Amino acid sequence: MSAVDFHGYDASAGYTYGFCPEMAPDWLDLSAMLAGAAPARRDGQAPFRYLELGCGQGMGLCLLAAANPQGQFVGVDFLPDHVAHARAVARAAGLTNIQFSDGDFVALAQQWPVDFGRFDYVSLHGVYSWITPPVRTALVRCLGQATASGGLVYIGYNAQPGWLGSMPFRHISRLLKEESNQPSEAVMQASIGLFDRLAAGGANSFRILPGLKSRLAAVKRQASNYLIHEYLHAGWHPLWHSEVAKEVAGEGLTFVGTASLAETLLPGALPPLLRATVEEQVSSVLRIDVQDLVINQSFRRDVFRPSSLWPTPAGDVVLEGKKIYLLKPVEGDSLTIATSFSEIILQAPAYAEIVSALDAGGRSIGELLALPAMRKQGRSNALQIMALLLHARIVGVGRSAPAPIRAVQGLNRFIAEEASRGRRYDHLAAASLGSAVVATADDLRLLDAWLAAKGRIDAKSLAATCADKPMGDQGAPADGQTAITPDRAAAFLNQTLPRWRKLGAVAQGQA
Ligand SMILES: C[S@@+](CC[C@H](N)C(=O)[O-])C[C@H]1O[C@@H](n2cnc3c(N)ncnc32)[C@H](O)[C@@H]1O
CATH class of the missing domain: 1.10.10 (Arc Repressor Mutant, subunit A)
Incomplete structure (x- = not known):
């Protein structure tokens, strides 16, 4: 085991700063209601508690906390650098409804902190299928301890059979790490080089597994810190829905539905023979695994809840009020x-x-x-x-009514400043949504310059200000940053900003 592995988890690089809208409380409530079940909250304005296990850099949780000031948020991760980043963002943005804990699932399962209590929403994204079986067992125990009756649990994980074609790449990458004693970044590059040679030489696996070629092409486009977290952990193991459902059933959690909302069209949207084949299966887990075979599923976003106190369905009134x-x-x-x-x-x-x-x-x-x-x-x-x-x-x-925008303003100002310096943040909190919106690297630079000018700046001067300011990464453009033209600045002022105002990402009278 490498010195940087904790419980088999490669901790040599920090993860990305992504945000997943399916984890927002309102989205999870809608997912439950579209599946005919009750939301965690019938009143969208009511206070709630939200826990993210394996919160990574904490960016997603900070965005949710800023956009939902009536919620209390707790993030847990065992990587000190992740927790330090998360705390720094929360502090710089002035968020008061969030805390981060540098906890390990194994220790938490043994002694659940009394002050954590229970949560209306518990989420984990990109965690469950990346950890070893004993850590997964501990994590499931944490879910049992953490979830309030009537609460919702979101688990986003790599699913089968969509990863079958990637198994050889993953296997050799991990083996190279164990055998070569090289740093993780070098291991990923060596693995890509090795597979390039196998492809060029016409290795049989590429012929038999078409997914291997497309996976290799995708890998080459991805950042090395992402690749390390995706492929190098000892416990990387894409799972079938039935396996996850059976594991969490041990803590009394039952499947509610999917937060991948397009999949609510299934199996109805399948061709007749495939639809009938799915529908005639004798149990829910069989139907879902067969359906995942049909679509070659690779990532599931499952919503569960404690089954002992299954609440009555929400009724159309709550759904239609969203x-x-x-x-x-x-x-x-x-x-x-x-x-x-x-x-x-x-x-x-x-x-x-x-x-x-x-x-x-x-x-x-x-x-x-x-x-x-x-x-x-x-x-x-x-x-x-x-x-x-x-x-x-x-x-x-x-949200049915926008949240006060103060916390959003603090966080979004910080995001714009940091993104201007090249930090790869890519979302802004939005008070109307109780969630976040995508923002490109250039739009964040423009927002930073616009805020610095207190909103009193025309397109030409805005473009000139951006040109005068060195771009991120020691003056070289960071990913996605380009030279800003006056037309580009005008599009920001006339289209992007008004849209962000409507969504509560920027206040009406700001800057
Ligand atoms: C692939 S990252 C996903 C992070 C975040 N959920 C996201 O989507 O950006 C998995 C996270 O789980 C955390 N993790 C893995 N094993 C853990 C454990 N035993 N206890 C606590 N956190 C753990 C890692 O530190 C990492 O931040």
Whole structure:
């Protein structure tokens, strides 16, 4: 075992700063309701407690805490650098409803801290299928200790069979690490080089496993710290849904539904023979594993909850009260949405009415269902269209009333400043959504310059200010940073900023 492995987890590099909208409380509540179950909160404004286990750099949790000041957030991770980063962000942003703990699942399972108590939402993303079986057992015990009755548990994990083609790459990468004694970054490069040679030489595995070639191509585009966390842990092991469901059942958790909302169209959206084959299976776990075979599933976002106190279904009132917001403009007469099972083409009448209604601001699901084209679709189809738009990040599900924006302003200012210096942050907190919105490296630089000028700056001067300021990474452009033209700055002022204002990422009168 390498000196930087803890419980088989490679701790040689810090992880990325990603955000996953499926982990937001409102999204999780919607996922439960679309599956016919109750949300963790019937009143979207009610206070709640949220725990993230294996929170990594803590960026996702800080974004959620800023956008949901009525929630109390706790993040746990055993890597000191991750926790230090998370605490530094929370402190710099002035967040008061979040705390981070440098805990290890194994120790926590033995003695759950009394002051942690129980949580309405418990989430783990990119953790469950990366740790060794004993650590997973401990983690499941933590879930049992942590989850409030009626609470929701989100588990995002690498799933089978979509990773079968990647098994050889993973196996050799890990073996190279164990046998060569090289630093993890060098191991990843050596592994890529080795597979390039195998491909060039016509190794049989590439012929038999077409997924190997596409995985190798994907690996070459990915950052080395991501690759280390993806491939080099001793416990890396993509799982079937049935395996996860059986493991968490040991702590009394049962499956509610998926937070991958496009998959709520399944199995109905499959061709007749495949749909029938899925539907005729004798149990839920068999149906889901067979369905995952059909679609070649590679990542699942499962929602569970304690089964002992299964709450009654939410009823349509709570579902219809949930509010939907437009995240980005949509043009043209059709929309092609890539899902885990196929590309779905929506024609304009099916979605354009929703998009134009949302252009003026957020609308409840009930209001959207009442639109003429949606009534024509029927309730079930209309909900499926919304699920697809949510999946494609064209709309977001959010709060019924915007949160106070003070915490969001503090965090977003910090994010813009740091991103300008080259830190690869890529989201802003949004008070209307209770979640976060994607922001490109250039938009974050523009926001930083605009905030520094207190919003009193035209496009030409904004572009000039960005040009004067050295870009990130010691003056060299960081990933995604480009030279800002006056046209680009004008698009930021006239399109991006107004959209961010509507979503509560920037206050109305700010800067
Ligand atoms: C792949 S990262 C995902 C991080 C974060 N959830 C995200 O999606 O950005 C997995 C995280 O789990 C943490 N982790 C792994 N084993 C752990 C353990 N035994 N106790 C606590 N944290 C652990 C790692 O430190 C790492 O931050």
